Amino acid sequence: MTASVAGPMGGLKVIELGQLIAGPFAAKTLADFGAEVIKIEAPGSGDPLRQWRLIKDGTSVWWQVQSRNKRSLALDLKQPEAQEIVRQLAAEADVLIENFRPGAMEGWGLGPDALLALNPSLIMLRISGYGQTGPYRDRPGFGVVAEAMGGMRHLTGEPGRVPVRVGISIGDTLAALHGVIGILLALHHRHASASTDAPKGRGQVIDVALYEAVFNCMESLLPEYSVFGAVRGPAGSALPGIAPTNAYLCADGGYALIAGNGDSIFKRLMLCITRPDLAEDPTLADNTGRVARVQELDAAIGAWTQTLTVQEVLQALEHASVPAGKIYTVADIAADPHYAARGMLQQLTVGDGTTMAVPGFVPKLSVTPGSHRRHAPTLGQDTDAVLREVGLSEEQIAQLRARGVVG
Numbered sequence: 001m002t003a004s005v006a007g008p009m010g011g012l013k014v015i016e017l018g019q020l021i022a023g024p025f026a027a028k029t030l031a032d033f034g035a036e037v038i039k040i041e042a043p044g045s046g047d048p049l050r051q052w053r054l055i056k057d058g059t060s061v062w063w064q065v066q067s068r069n070k071r072s073l074a075l076d077l078k079q080p081e082a083q084e085i086v087r088q089l090a091a092e093a094d095v096l097i098e099n100f101r102p103g104a105m106e107g108w109g110l111g112p113d114a115l116l117a118l119n120p121s122l123i124m125l126r127i128s129g130y131g132q133t134g135p136y137r138d139r140p141g142f143g144v145v146a147e148a149m150g151g152m153r154h155l156t157g158e159p160g161r162v163p164v165r166v167g168i169s170i171g172d173t174l175a176a177l178h179g180v181i182g183i184l185l186a187l188h189h190r191h192a193s194a195s196t197d198a199p200k201g202r203g204q205v206i207d208v209a210l211y212e213a214v215f216n217c218m219e220s221l222l223p224e225y226s227v228f229g230a231v232r233g234p235a236g237s238a239l240p241g242i243a244p245t246n247a248y249l250c251a252d253g254g255y256a257l258i259a260g261n262g263d264s265i266f267k268r269l270m271l272c273i274t275r276p277d278l279a280e281d282p283t284l285a286d287n288t289g290r291v292a293r294v295q296e297l298d299a300a301i302g303a304w305t306q307t308l309t310v311q312e313v314l315q316a317l318e319h320a321s322v323p324a325g326k327i328y329t330v331a332d333i334a335a336d337p338h339y340a341a342r343g344m345l346q347q348l349t350v351g352d353g354t355t356m357a358v359p360g361f362v363p364k365l366s367v368t369p370g371s372h373r374r375h376a377p378t379l380g381q382d383t384d385a386v387l388r389e390v391g392l393s394e395e396q397i398a399q400l401r402a403r404g405v406v407g
Contacts, residue, residue: 007034008368012187014095015086016040016070017077017110019047021143021169022127022210023099024066025176030095030183031069032361032370038089038386039067039377043074043407046379057352064348065358067376073387074380074407081405083108088390091118095183099127102137112205121200123186125179131209141210143171150214151221158236175213182206242287243294244269247327248302254310258301259323261287272320273304346372380407 012035016027024039024047031037041047047067052060075082087110090096096115098105105111105126112124126132129141147153147170148163157164183206190201224230232240237247239261247255260269263286270279278300283289290297305313310326317324326332334357339345344360361370383406387397400406 006373007032007370008365010034010368012036012095013093014038014097015089015093016097017086017105018097018099018127020049020052020099021066021172022175022179022208023097023125024049025173026125026127026179026183027070027097028066028068029176029180032372033365033368034371035095037070038073038382039070040073040075040077040086041379043076043380043404046072046074050379056350056354061356064350064356064376068358069373070377071382071386072377072380074383076405076407077108077110079403079405081400081403083110085387085390085406086110087115087118089386090115090122092390093119093122094187095123095125097125097127097179101140102126102128102132116203116205120198120203121190122203123183123190123206124203125183125206125208127175127179127208127210129210131212132205132207143169143173143175143210146171146175146210146214149211151218152214155232155234157234159234161234163234171210171214174217175208175210178213178216179206179208182208238294238298241291243290244297244301246298246301248298248305248313250305250310250313251307252309255327256305256310256313256317257325257327258305258313258317260301261290263287265322266290268320269301269317269322272316272322273301275300275304348372348375350375383407 009030012030014027014030014035014037016024016037016039018024018027019041027035027037027039039047047063049066050059050063053062054060075085077083077086086108090110112126115122115124128137129146130136130139144165147165150171152166152170153163155163156166186204186206190203192201194201221232224232237255237257239245239259242261244266245259245261247257250256258269260266266284267279270276278284278297284293284297308316314324314326328336333339334345342360342364344362346358346360347355348358349355384397387400387406388394392400397406
């Protein structure tokens with residue numbers, strides 16, 4: 001594996017067998033930083049994400065985000081000839097990503113034992129609802145269920161009301177990011193384990209469960225219960241146990257998110273809202289005292305914000321060096337000069353000449369940044385090229401297409 005001008009992952013060959021969000025997001029992250037990603041999709045239909053949410057010219061605009069920098073190979077994985085093509089690709093690949101239900105890959109003869117026997121240096125990322133082991137492994141699991149089981153859903157929303165979704169498929173995305181971390185760790189180990197017997201080093205299997213990726217982000221939830229028997233509940237827009245931090249209604253009907261929970265920040269905030277009595281109150285000098293009087297503090301801050309517009313609140317707090325912000329809609333994001341200055345509003349022109357804004361590249365690397373090298377592919381756009389690369393002739397490709405093995 002050699003980095004090139006394509007990015008730090010330049011030279012990395014990745015086979016993506018996933019669909020929808022978790023597996024494809026992991027592959028997208030690698031592709032953004034230079035990896036060659038071959039996305040395998042079902043002929044005729046392709047990844048269901050192609051038809052999710054808002055559609056333009058027959059394809060979801062989400063597709064342009066999730067599948068940029070990838071190649072599309074249309075294969076019917078239920079057919080033995082297609083499975084053999086995957087084995088040929090895996091034999092030369094660095095990474096294989098899949099997010100099927102446990103057992104599906106083994107049923108196709110594409111499980112870790114088979115693929116690692118062909119390519120001992122292969123790194124295989126497996127993302128599933130509950131992991132590859134345990135009593136729940138065979139249950140179908142989506143990100144929304146993982147958010148519930150991982151503890152996140154219980155914390156979202158207002159006290160006493162139905163738990164709510166955070167607004168995006170956060171469980172899938174967290175699993176994808178944990179998967180990428182796992183791949184990078186495995187690549188490091190592979191490099192360190194290189195030897196005469198294994199020139200590229202040893203591969204391994206990365207088992208990411210959606211619910212565990214969510215649970216890993218639950219901060220002090222478990223030790224609080226273990227030590228104190230405390231079951232943290234939903235707190236709306238507040239930050240439980242840390243005060244004052246909340247969203248406060250302003251005179252123009254908008255909300256300002258104010259984080260005044262540092263000791264010195266709290267004093268500056270209280271002076272800004274013309275409450276020097278609270279700023280100098282010794283019982284409020286630390287977080288413990290402020291948490292005990294959080295309702296009083298929220299009421300004082302709210303009384304001040306309701307006399308000003310969101311913009312006036314933010315200007316005053318910026319002058320006082322108090323962390324605060326507007327709660328952005330996507331319209332705010334699209335118009336924000338900081339987003340633009342940081343390259344987070346990438347513009348691309350799709351086939352009919354329409355300009356579309358898509359998110360930029362994260363994280364930002366000073367020497368080998370991410371880049372947009374090609375648009376998201378049409379279904380099977382690269383099928384013939386990829387098959388030629390594994391040694392198939394035009395006649396063989398035509399025969400496979402006639403039998404519906406490839407699309």
